[in-house]
Amino acid sequence: MTQAKSERLMNLVICLLVSRGYVPKSRIRQVVGGYGDQRTDAFERMFERDKEELRELGIPIESGSFDPFGDEEPGYRIRRQAFELPEVSLEPDEAAVVGLAARVWQHASLAEATSRAVLKLQAAGVETDTGALAAIEPRVAVEEPAFWPLWEAVRDRRPVTFSYRKNPQGRAGNRRLQPWSVLSWHGRWYVVGHDLGRGEPRMFRLSRIVSDVRPDGEPGSYDVPPPEEVRRAAGALAPPRQTATARVRVRQGSGYGLRRRATGSRGGDDGWDELSVPYSDAGVLAEELAGYGADVVALEPDDVRKRLVERLRGAVGEGAVA
């Protein structure tokens, strides 16, 4: 029964917190309410489970003894300093922003974890009032089922394995990874780490992980490199440098997306402007220009023009399908 078990667990925590020194198991059995009337082996099992459950909550139960000769029965204790939340004193504006942070996660486990954290702060006397901040709506969605197991793997430094479909047209392949970091960019989640199969850092998009993420090694079995190296591995997320410039005719009153990034613009009196548009990849630019239809004409360079024509012909329904 939950109530009886909770009482026993509470009494165990209190006993280990208040007692001086290590409390031997035999004494725990005597003085902690709920253990008394049992056979030894049943008590042993129950006590082991109780200790495990409390440790899972983050309660630091230490075992040991003060006796250097090992004659004394080993015991258990909880050091107050290891148990308690240290003093935290937040100014009103700091407390308000903590209350706001409590609204960020739209993911059940993360939202619960934040709530528990804020409750602990409130229990320690911090008042977090968000009334004044209704004008801000900070939301981070995490819809990927792979997120939580990957976060746990990062937290525990434990390698994982999963099935990954990199190319939509390809088969899914098995990957083994030492995860370093999980990050979100424009609403999409990625994991960065050391790809054990390829022997190199790699980044994976969580939405392309097509199986459960399973542990594949021991916790604490690798180190995470310094932040600069982790950032480098996530470099593919940064927009590529634009090293070339295209000349494009754009009808006046349209092409705003191009105008915003154009490095040069010459107005014409025929209802058209000529823009210099920086780009990094001819194919990507051609795709973008295609979207403007007849409002845009690519002049130079040739490969952008060719690719654009090919794309438009594809939209008419002729030419090779890429």
Add this chain to the structure above:
Amino acid sequence: MTAAHSGAQRQVERLLSLLPYLLAHPDSRLADVADLFGVTERQLVRDLNVLWFSGLPGLAMGDYIEVDMEAVEGEGVISVSNADYLARPLRLGTDEALALIVALRTLAAMPGSYDRGAIDRAIAKLERAAGSAAERAADVRVEVDGDAVADVAATVRRALDDKRRLRLSYWVPGRDETTERDVDPMRLALADGRLYLEGWCRRAEAERLFRLDRITAIEVLDVPATVPEQARARDLSAGIFQPSPDDELVTLEVTPSGRWVAEYYPCESVSEQSDGGLAIKLRVSDRRWLRRIALRLGGTGRVVDPPDLAAQVVADAREALAAYGEQPA
């Protein structure tokens, strides 16, 4: 995945925050505390009963935690004592420190969200309080496109604080047009890693979302903002793009190279084709938007239905090709 916690585990976890909370807030109302802890009043009474039967080892007279159960059942007010050994809550766990600190860092990256100084100070204090539990918080990051829109966000924030109307020039890529709008700001929102202004558009006479990086000009007007009573903040939990069932249903077929459409836009249905492509059905409120997508897809996709839209796309492409002296068959 870590196994789920048992009922007693969850209760004990709560009690370890409940007890210090009650000791620090004497005579709290049952209803308020239940609300704060996210439990029913009945559950809270059960929690109090556990405390009532807990105490110092040996559980002799005077060892028990004292809970004034009469006041709980009578006036609905909670008073506990004789439990100073649990006057402080448990330290932050790794997941708790992560969730809170990453959330704060996300706010810090979101210009206009709050005073940056307060956020940085709060992060520093929490990192100190969390100790080693906070070490892993750096391993989860939410990137926010903050820098590029910092000025726009600051202006929006000013208007929100002073309750003033905004005049903006806003670019809508799907229609390839920039329009001027007067907007009474309702809130600044972060969704899908991007910043949005949600406000009452005076021209449309409705709530609208404006992506900050598409605002090409913005000024605060010397006019008080009057957001109407009926204005409702949009529930962004389902994402920014929320097609309506009244929108036109369009069917597309795409090759493997065109699969990005299904990854970028919410689709009503997506089915795999044998060649690795997809058949996609999606809702379209503005055909101009879909026509641009179809042109961008080029030969990697085609509109299957409705046929007049498919024909329109072909006509758009032909019109564009004319400029190159290409005469398609």
